Amino acid sequence: MEGTRREQLVTLLKERPHSVQELSTFFGVNEKTIEKDLQHLQKSLRRARTLALYVLPPRCTRCEFEFDARSLKTPSRCPKCKNERIMPAMVKIE
Numbered sequence: 001m002e003g004t005r006r007e008q009l010v011t012l013l014k015e016r017p018h019s020v021q022e023l024s025t026f027f028g029v030n031e032k033t034i035e036k037d038l039q040h041l042q043k044s045l046r047r048a049r050t051l052a053l054y055v056l057p058p059r060c061t062r063c064e065f066e067f068d069a070r071s072l073k074t075p076s077r078c079p080k081c082k083n084e085r086i087m088p089a090m091v092k093i094e
């Protein structure tokens, strides 16, 4: 894939939603770096007004409880059913 990491991020996130963890593995950088890239992308996309970055919040795999989407961190367990299998937040660009 060509381009800077941020350009590649846009390409990937337009294809399908990815979690921060997936992106950090893909690019070989830590999750903090990806989060910063995403914040930067969100701002520049907002200025361009063509595409937007969306965060699908973390979700409990058992009871479907939806967490707050503002944090990209995956919660350790569900407050409702105590399940520890939480689907991470997914980021996409449309």
Ligand SMILES: [Zn+2]
Pocket (backbone or CB within 6 Å): 060, 061, 062, 063, 064, 065, 078, 079, 080, 081, 082, 083
């Ligand atoms: Zn739950």
